[in-house]
Amino acid sequence: MQYQEFQKIIQQQTILVTQGGLLQEEQNISKQLNLYKYRNYQVNMIDQLTQLTIEYPVRCKLCPNLEVCMDIRSYIAHFTNFKKMFPTKGYVCPLCNQQLGQQILRMNIQNYIYLDPNILSYMFKDMSYTNGINIFEYKGEQYLWQEFNYRYKIKREDYVSDLYQRQVVFRQLFCIVNKELRIRQPLILQKCPDRKIVDFKSFYQELTKINFDLEKQGLILCRCNYCNRNPIKFIAGQIYFHEAFYEAFNKYYQIEHNNQNESHFTYIFADTEIDSQIINDVVEDLCQDQKFQRMFRRNTIKGYSLNFQMVQINIGIFSIYLDYDGIYVDLVSAKNHINSTINLKQRKYHFQITKIDFQLSNSIFGFISNNYRFSSDQ
Ligand SMILES: [Zn+2]
Ligand SMILES: [Zn+2]
Numbered sequence: 001m002q003y004q005e006f007q008k009i010i011q012q013q014t015i016l017v018t019q020g021g022l023l024q025e026e027q028n029i030s031k032q033l034n035l036y037k038y039r040n041y042q043v044n045m046i047d048q049l050t051q052l053t054i055e056y057p058v059r060c061k062l063c064p065n066l067e068v069c070m071d072i073r074s075y076i077a078h079f080t081n082f083k084k085m086f087p088t089k090g091y092v093c094p095l096c097n098q099q100l101g102q103q104i105l106r107m108n109i110q111n112y113i114y115l116d117p118n119i120l121s122y123m124f125k126d127m128s129y130t131n132g133i134n135i136f137e138y139k140g141e142q143y144l145w146q147e148f149n150y151r152y153k154i155k156r157e158d159y160v161s162d163l164y165q166r167q168v169v170f171r172q173l174f175c176i177v178n179k180e181l182r183i184r185q186p187l188i189l190q191k192c193p194d195r196k197i198v199d200f201k202s203f204y205q206e207l208t209k210i211n212f213d214l215e216k217q218g219l220i221l222c223r224c225n226y227c228n229r230n231p232i233k234f235i236a237g238q239i240y241f242h243e244a245f246y247e248a249f250n251k252y253y254q255i256e257h258n259n260q261n262e263s264h265f266t267y268i269f270a271d272t273e274i275d276s277q278i279i280n281d282v283v284e285d286l287c288q289d290q291k292f293q294r295m296f297r298r299n300t301i302k303g304y305s306l307n308f309q310m311v312q313i314n315i316g317i318f319s320i321y322l323d324y325d326g327i328y329v330d331l332v333s334a335k336n337h338i339n340s341t342i343n344l345k346q347r348k349y350h351f352q353i354t355k356i357d358f359q360l361s362n363s364i365f366g367f368i369s370n371n372y373r374f375s376s377d378q
Helices: 003-016 024-036 072-085 117-123 140-150 156-162 200-209 225-229 243-254 290-296 331-341 344-348
Strands: 040-044 057-060 099-101 113-115 135-139 167-170 186-189 197-199 239-242 265-268 277-279 281-285 299-301 304-306 310-315 318-323 326-330 357-360 372-375
Touching (some): 024 117, 040 140, 057 072, 057 117, 140 239, 167 243, 167 318, 186 243, 239 243, 318 331
Antiparallel strands (some): 057 113, 167 265, 186 197, 265 277, 281 326, 318 326, 357 372
């Protein structure tokens, strides 16, 4: 056989080889590939027969190790060569040494091998690999995070446009799975009645524990009644990356002096991320205030059930937020507002407001049973 003819055969066969998972009968391989999709592993990209860099990674359909591959042309060349030399013999996969057929003459190689779609999708995007490093680092964790960012995401704009109140109190600061872990990459459990948040880091850890087999094993991330009964078996529709929360948590951690024991923070979503901010609210815990609690209890008015989630009261430059377990007053914004409007003459004498004391008294606000003091220094 002429070299050119040999090349032509290889080219023709190469075109026929499909990526794994395209055919019905190959469901097993699809399943295997899915289990490898988000794993971190290394692939040696030097072809074992030619010592050249692998450009199209293939393996046989029986190969048990999905971290090993050969270049398609090298594989087909090996097969074609073998067929010519030993037409009556069987054929053994050069990667896993398993017999693929009894008689090589009757075999079409494209029915026995497949291109690895996982490796193919990322190998060319990896700079170290294109720079001639022989080991390709398959970074499944990072790819999963990217997937959350473009596929399984609650977009900021959608979330914010649905908000009735632009200011949101974040009460869950630690991951629902790992109570020591501060939330940085928030994934929200969409079906959970409390919409608990799991951090991406511990979600990934949980995935490794079940060998990435969500479908078979299922994950219970939150221990509430609902979540306990309904293990998560797939990502779509169940777990979303919350872009708006991600922004809020990021800003929260940027504040240098934030108290590590804080139980909550309040964030105001403006139209843009730049204008959005944490409000340094002063909080008064009103769980014990019976009168106040009554206001948030479910009421029935003319047959309609009604309950307050959050009430905002504006008195001049002061914004007061009420929700069922506390009152928040944004004194820092008020202070900044006063200081920015101080006139020139006063500014000359370096006149500035440094502290505001604020009192809500129950004789004016009938829904509280005590007077509450707020200070911008707290
Ligand atoms: Zn094999
Ligand atoms: Zn739950």
